Amino acid sequence: MEEIRSERLRRLEGGLKVFSMRVGIAKLGAIASAVLIEYCLDELAIREDLETFVVSSGSKIRIDVLDELERREFDLKIITCPNAEKFLRPNMISGRVIVITDKASKDWLESIEWGYIVVKADSMIGARREFLDPTEMVLYNSDLLRVLAVTGVFRLIQFEIDRALKEDYLPRVVVDYGKALEFSGFSNPYARAKAMASYIIAETISKITHRACFIERDTEKFITLCATAHELMRIAGILADSAREIEKSNDTVLRTPHSRSGEILKKVGLYDLLM
Amino acid sequence: MEEIRSERLRRLEGGLKVFSMRVGIAKLGAIASAVLIEYCLDELAIREDLETFVVSSGSKIRIDVLDELERREFDLKIITCPNAEKFLRPNMISGRVIVITDKASKDWLESIEWGYIVVKADSMIGARREFLDPTEMVLYNSDLLRVLAVTGVFRLIQFEIDRALKEDYLPRVVVDYGKALEFSGFSNPYARAKAMASYIIAETISKITHRACFIERDTEKFITLCATAHELMRIAGILADSAREIEKSNDTVLRTPHSRSGEILKKVGLYDLLM
């Protein structure tokens, strides 16, 4: 792995841009952090230094999807998977790998050589047939995406992956509310507190959905737990939104778009120049 | 194409469930309707009658991704692509195909043999570097997903694709506010009106983002147009949410989950039995 990398790095350091970086993404199952990840790497579809290839087996986790990455060449492989510890084994994939998941034990994280981003707020959905249909599923993800976006998770993912592309670095980050907020870019302290509160609520939800999906047997009770979980995510989304609205009212929204050449630019005032 | 299909249909009609249906999805570029589409087909990850395979080139539209579908066998292929007319040609893909896109001319739609679902509310994002970064991109999609979910678009997609899987049928649907609302399942007429209003706002946005991205040259002006577009989507999302909240307050939320065997079940009262 290091060799492939160092070759590319060498060329980069030598000022050569022979070809762009190739990122392969395998999405196993569904986590909100993964849903828009390829777009987070090139949100304007203008990067000349990056190619992405995404493959997925949909909601069901099918490990053979990883073969699609294996049989191609990538500078970086990203695997997104709920409860990664349960599904992924070291030998399943080679090369420079970042796993993005919703939870994992400390032991497992320490045991793997991959990079990882564990997004604790990316709580499991209320996956009970009596409650969840495609519409409800989308709404939950909508709320969760809002929470992750406002609290800085997608910026963290953006920055960590970019660093992994440009340096000999793989992130090993467990994203709790403190970690996320480092990337959120809030100016107003109450907005930051609201965003942190939003993250904390989102993180709490997995306990409820776990009980709803795996422990509670009584139909009315697990339905209520599912509904409760989704109400939690809805209010977390509303709270996140209110945090961002404060920054907007002060014209202090941090923006970090990619340039054509793949640098991360920065601006705060809406009419400021990008830097 | 018809032969492959009819063979499978024959088996289905003969009561045989030899193997499950295979759906191949190629996502070109980014439209919100596509983001969670594979999960809409199996939101609980329990369907025994369906396998999905998804491939994408990320935000950049790369036609060669279609080859990934071509070289495999599928009972149905779904291609999602913004402004499909501009990027897709009939000879690029074979078999039973449904294109999901945000806009297309009547002529083009009549000229193609594929099925299609044109989601008019799936308006283009404010894709200006001075405005759009990964965080803003996710927030726009979060709002848009909410609008599409509440107004019935994902149920429409669910139903149309399910029908295409089970019958010799390909949808040819342009989803305007009237069409979407047929699938939204609202009981309260004011909630339905709110949802329709939400859809109409979302649909209006493409005019603003088109002007922001392709016509307006003055930086401050196109930034303002981008911001306006995203405010429109945000308020459309809030309006959609308020519509669903009314249904919740009346316990009349329609739910249509998939069963294990892939049927679409139905319930309204939260504690009702699925039917």
Add this chain to the structure above:
Amino acid sequence: MEEIRSERLRRLEGGLKVFSMRVGIAKLGAIASAVLIEYCLDELAIREDLETFVVSSGSKIRIDVLDELERREFDLKIITCPNAEKFLRPNMISGRVIVITDKASKDWLESIEWGYIVVKADSMIGARREFLDPTEMVLYNSDLLRVLAVTGVFRLIQFEIDRALKEDYLPRVVVDYGKALEFSGFSNPYARAKAMASYIIAETISKITHRACFIERDTEKFITLCATAHELMRIAGILADSAREIEKSNDTVLRTPHSRSGEILKKVGLYDLLM
């Protein structure tokens, strides 16, 4: 016309204030821009340089009301009328005239000698007996007034009419969202974007009410369209309000009251002095 005007102008320029300006207003039918227009010219009832005379036939458009203006002498005549093109002919009224209406063709506007202010957001109400009663009518106007006020339309009307009173000038303005916002006085860019979004929603409504009132025959369908239109205006009003609230939170609300002598004064901070 020019003669009468020039006489008065001459006196004004000569520093004489022999008598105050007389404005005659004929309101044909109902548009929201017209409802409070006489008060917009003298919101504190203290101007010593202005007299207004208003006449109307109520909701029904009766052209003979114009005679009430014709038989008196005015320095400026204002005619408010929905769809003015359909109802007004050049020979119906003499003197210096400004027409305020909700829509008109470019051709017609170019053909008339009058001044005009076309307020595109002043969309037609959902005028179906099965939906509209006096209460609903007032609520729609309440929402629309809010949109027009916050987005700058009434300030535009104030400034344009004041200029027409003080100069040899008649406004020829089609008020789209860009034009309105020039007068809105927003400091915060996101507030401005919200206001623009509000105007755009309001403008969209006329398409829905037109279909509801003149095209759709099915009762349930046109009722739904009316309700949708009014939900659109309600949310546009809420959005406008949120824009102004941002300015209030920053103490940057622009205020432009009339002085006793009819000048337009200006202030921003609530405790600032008028200038």
Add this chain to the structure above:
Amino acid sequence: MEEIRSERLRRLEGGLKVFSMRVGIAKLGAIASAVLIEYCLDELAIREDLETFVVSSGSKIRIDVLDELERREFDLKIITCPNAEKFLRPNMISGRVIVITDKASKDWLESIEWGYIVVKADSMIGARREFLDPTEMVLYNSDLLRVLAVTGVFRLIQFEIDRALKEDYLPRVVVDYGKALEFSGFSNPYARAKAMASYIIAETISKITHRACFIERDTEKFITLCATAHELMRIAGILADSAREIEKSNDTVLRTPHSRSGEILKKVGLYDLLM
């Protein structure tokens, strides 16, 4: 007066509809109850039994405007005027007259022969130059119109004037929160309570604006009082809106439109038939 009336009544009772009723309206100064009153009498512009003629001197109260009514013939004259007691004298106007005002002493009301509708919630605006400009003026009226509409005031006006047109009757009504609510048509008791609360807040405002306009000399203090008054009306409007939203969520909004022949029809469910 009685003779004119009785002749018309006789004809009506005899089943003759020789000509429609004529209502003359003189608006002196500005009260919100008056702003849309002519449209409340014929909100759809379809009544064949009614003609209205409206005349006003704008924000300044000019009694000579009444002459415009006197020199014409009307079946009913309506005079709208803030603080009517101060400006109107019995001999100023003849015939069947209804005065609509915001406040009046019991003594004065008992002394006049006219009909009257005193709308206590129609509180004076914060008419200080340092605070009020056309935009602020419109926003206050927008909020107040909402309060009056939702709490039943415009329906009361509609019903009382209609009765005065069809019977030998002149209303003598002081509209406090109890009276207004009789006409509001709420089904849900909490919605009714919210509407009542809204009316009470609106009614309270006149004390604040009176102090702001006539008593307080300190600039910062009277500005604050004006701002407070307008915040009160804004929140009263929001509260009224929330009351109506409850009725909408239950599909129990009362609607009382006029028919073509001038009857007051009625419906509750949005898709119900008019009766």
Add this chain to the structure above:
Amino acid sequence: MEEIRSERLRRLEGGLKVFSMRVGIAKLGAIASAVLIEYCLDELAIREDLETFVVSSGSKIRIDVLDELERREFDLKIITCPNAEKFLRPNMISGRVIVITDKASKDWLESIEWGYIVVKADSMIGARREFLDPTEMVLYNSDLLRVLAVTGVFRLIQFEIDRALKEDYLPRVVVDYGKALEFSGFSNPYARAKAMASYIIAETISKITHRACFIERDTEKFITLCATAHELMRIAGILADSAREIEKSNDTVLRTPHSRSGEILKKVGLYDLLM
């Protein structure tokens, strides 16, 4: 203890109402469950069967306050205390005692003979001088009171204490979200889910405030944690409020006032009779 009780019970059972029950309440420190507890026992100040005596040392926990209860005679003693396990010892108080606290270990609860009500949502305030002042303290309690009220905690306290007054019973209840909701009386399942979500958020807060008050040393960090905790309680309050608003919109708010003779009555519809 049992003797005193049984004497009173005997008299009660014998139909005698010789004298009313006496409840002594000692409030140690501050928990929201305790703030209004005496009023929860006699919210209308009309009960003829009950006398309460309350004593407190304010925010500081002073055990000697218990002596004030000891030296008087009560049928029931209630001690409210944060983290009761830390401050209370069995020998400190005699008679029939109910402890109300925010947390306690299972072991301790099993070890004591007192009744207890452990309200897990009654989370500690953000008690850092750099953050908390009297105003902030009241606001936190306001939010927390709303959560406890809506989620059923005060009804639970009402019922449990009433039962302890009327039967030979002492409550031994740990109030988690499930327990609270049993008493909340919701009819609408989504309202119940919102209330449960509210309770869960409130319960989560103690972890944040614990860290803020006892672990985090960095000033800016513990201030942020305090602010986060209070934002969590604020949003929990808003969520609880929205749950109750749904019940109001359906006219299904459960009410359980005390009668003059101390029975707990019941009604649901606002205009229903008490039963």
Add this chain to the structure above:
Amino acid sequence: MEEIRSERLRRLEGGLKVFSMRVGIAKLGAIASAVLIEYCLDELAIREDLETFVVSSGSKIRIDVLDELERREFDLKIITCPNAEKFLRPNMISGRVIVITDKASKDWLESIEWGYIVVKADSMIGARREFLDPTEMVLYNSDLLRVLAVTGVFRLIQFEIDRALKEDYLPRVVVDYGKALEFSGFSNPYARAKAMASYIIAETISKITHRACFIERDTEKFITLCATAHELMRIAGILADSAREIEKSNDTVLRTPHSRSGEILKKVGLYDLLM
């Protein structure tokens, strides 16, 4: 009285802190200003210069509770009581006394030698059995506490009592909206106006509850009045909250915590140092 005081004052002035001040609080009946008063004096439970002793008879007003204060020694006695004029007589209590109540006649206030704080917004609850139960009671107090906190009442109480502890001073304050706002510490003028509006609404409520509780006999009517009163307090609370949110968005929330030695410290920016 003066002697006791001056002795303590002398010691204080001599720089001696022999023992802390003792405040005795008797709560008669229920007013919101009193509910958390002991915690307002030592919100962090860290003051070394103050001891509080609180005694109450619960919701019923029992004058003998005052004896509990009389038989102990205090540097200051605080009696909280609704409608104090009706229940308190000068001879009931000795020493330095501050009465906190919701209303009192000017005459009575002038007649007493005690200090007083009359909180006009502390309006009576809707105390009708058909409406009020413990849950509703708590919610009303939650709303009222929010109003009082945001509008500055608790800071006023804090400052006045602190001054009474440190100087030879007893407050004689009637808290109307102007007085309260002096202590609210708002920076933004619109936030101040919202808070003032909130106070005014709260103050208005007592007229409604008085009528509901003592005048109106018709059950449905007094229930409606109670519900109206509580809706008024709810919206007053929401308005107060929105005022504080503005200050938070500007990071200008005034905080005045007590130091360990009992001084009132001050800060504005959330991360500012206390001074």
